[in-house]
Amino acid sequence: xxxxxxxxxxxxxxxxxxxxxxxxxxxxxxxxxxxxxxxxxxxxxxxxxxxxxxxxxxxxxxxxxxxxxxxxxxxxxxxxxxxxxxxxxxxxxxxxxxxxxxxxxxxxxxxxxxxxxxxxxxxxxxxxxxxxxxxxxxxxxxxxxxxxxxxxxxxxxxxxxxxxxxxxxxxxxxxxxxxxxxxxxxxxxxxxxxxxxxxxxxxxxxxxxxxxxxxxxxxxxxxxxxxxxxxxxxxxxxxxxxxxxxxxxxxxxxxxxxxxxxxxxxxxxxxxxxxxxxxxxxxxxxxxxxxxxxxxxxxxxxxxxxxxxxxxxxxxxxxxx
Numbered sequence: 001x002x003x004x005x006x007x008x009x010x011x012x013x014x015x016x017x018x019x020x021x022x023x024x025x026x027x028x029x030x031x032x033x034x035x036x037x038x039x040x041x042x043x044x045x046x047x048x049x050x051x052x053x054x055x056x057x058x059x060x061x062x063x064x065x066x067x068x069x070x071x072x073x074x075x076x077x078x079x080x081x082x083x084x085x086x087x088x089x090x091x092x093x094x095x096x097x098x099x100x101x102x103x104x105x106x107x108x109x110x111x112x113x114x115x116x117x118x119x120x121x122x123x124x125x126x127x128x129x130x131x132x133x134x135x136x137x138x139x140x141x142x143x144x145x146x147x148x149x150x151x152x153x154x155x156x157x158x159x160x161x162x163x164x165x166x167x168x169x170x171x172x173x174x175x176x177x178x179x180x181x182x183x184x185x186x187x188x189x190x191x192x193x194x195x196x197x198x199x200x201x202x203x204x205x206x207x208x209x210x211x212x213x214x215x216x217x218x219x220x221x222x223x224x225x226x227x228x229x230x231x232x233x234x235x236x237x238x239x240x241x242x243x244x245x246x247x248x249x250x251x252x253x254x255x256x257x258x259x260x261x262x263x264x265x266x267x268x269x270x271x272x273x274x275x276x277x278x279x280x281x282x283x284x285x286x287x288x289x290x291x292x293x294x295x296x297x298x299x300x301x302x303x304x305x306x307x308x309x310x311x312x313x314x315x316x317x318x319x320x321x
Contacts, residue, residue, distance in 0.1 A: 006037055006046050010224065011178025015238050021046075029220035036219065036226065042234065045201055045226030052175060053222055055152060058131045066222060074268075076111035076138035082270045086250060087113030090168055093248070093313060094195040097164050098123060103189070105129070105162040107153045108170035112139045119143045125160060129153050154179055158187045166195040169311075172223045181239035185318060192318045194241055197248060197311050201226040204308040205259055213263040229307045232314050243316015249309035253299035254292075 007013040007021075021037040028034045028051070035048035074082070091114050098104070102123035109115045109128035112135070118126060122145070129149040130136050136150040149156055154176075165188060174180045184194065205214045219226075227235075229245045236243060252275040258266055266272040275296045278285040303309040 006049050009049060009175060010046055011176045011180075012046075012235070014178070015235060016044075026219045027216040029217055031216075032221075034219065034221075039231065042230035043201055043228040044231030044235075047219075047221070047224050047226075051221050052224060055131075057222070058152075058173070066220075076135050079111040080113055080116065082268070082273065083111075083113045086273055088117065090114050090197065090248075091117040093197070093315070094164065094166055094193070097193050097195075100124070102126075102164050103160065103162045105158075105165045105187075107165065107167040107184075108173075109135075109139070109148065110168075111135050112142060112148075114166070114168060115139065115143060115146055115148075119146045121145075125162070127162075129156060154183060161187055161189045161192075163189045163192045164195075165192065168197045169199070171196055171198050172225050172227065175224050177225065177235060178239065181236065181241075185240040188318050190318060190320065194236075194243070194314070194316055194318070196232075196236075196314045198225075198227045198232065198314075199223065200247065200308070200310055200312045201228045201231075202308050203310045204303060205256060205310070208308060209256070209260060211259050211263065214259050214265075217265055227312055229312060232312055236314050236316060240319045241314075241316045242319055243314055245307070246313050246315070247304040247307045247309035248311040248313050249300045249303040250311050252296045254296070256299075 007016060007018055016039060020041060021039055024036045024038040024045070026034055026036050032051075034051050036045045037048065038045050080087075095117075098118070098121050100123060102121075103125040104118060104123055104127065106115055106118070106128040109130045110132070112128070115128050126146045127149065128139070128146055129151055130139070131150070131152050133150060136148050139146075139148045165184065171177070171180070188194070203218065205211050206218055229247075233243070233245045251272055254275045255266060255272045258272075276292050277289055300309075
């Protein structure tokens with residue numbers, strides 16, 4: 001395979017030059033040695049094509065392999081319980097944009113963690129699209145106002161245009177960003193607002209803590225793209241959207257401490273997404289719990305202000321013609 005093929009196939013040959021990338025060796029989560037093509041200027045990473053998964057992988061197999069509990073399958077109902085607080089924080093990223101005239105689309109709604117909050121509002125249109133069959137079957141029973149489409153965003157023929165489009169932890173899986181973002185431009189109204197969240201390639205555990213076990217956990221076969229604040233902004237701008245990038249720290253301070261002392265992930269997202277809370281009858285527990293909560297809040301603020309949280313969020317508008 002021609003080494004330059006990764007840029008053409010990702011649709012980024014109009015954004016970058018091949019000579020701007022260097023080869024970087026990493027270990028994937030499944031233990032295989034792999035190549036990440038790393039942009040020398042902005043740090044954007046692209047997994048070498050020989051490690052990419054076919055799109056059919058996301059219809060059924062993805063959830064079996066990557067779930068909320070390590071090495072176990074977690075059903076959509078359990079996912080919704082585990083990620084409830086995190087999904088509410090994600091919903092709050094765009095909550096103020098919803099009104100009676102909203103025509104909403106969520107791309108890759110998964111088990112409906114964010115959609116469950118959107119579904120409570122009256123708006124002109126509320127659609128969501130998701131390729132995983134079991135997630136869609138689950139949502140068809142759970143949502144009342146939302147129309148859930150079982151398909152890939154790139155493959156579906158949308159009959160309407162939207163003025164609010166959101167997506168969480170999806171864009172990193174997309175191979176051809178040009179096709180994806182060009183379609184996003186086509187199916188959005190003028191001045192439409194978009195809110196996209198992706199993992200951060202400048203994640204503190206990866207860059208600041210430099211935890212080697214976390215590095216092997218971070219890279220895996222289903223993520224083609226590894227975005228930095230600069231690359232995320234650059235790519236959206238190239239394909240028709242102006243906006244700003246912010247950081248969103250998903251995992252609490254205590255999860256980062258666990259990695260430091262144990263060199264391994266916590267057993268499940270249920271533990272990883274929560275911070276300690278003492279429950280016995282000691283009269284000082286109230287003050288200790290306040291300390292835990294306050295410390296975590298400060299950590300979120302520190303990570304986000306310095307754009308080194310584990311996730312990035314692009315918020316922007318469609319460029320005017």
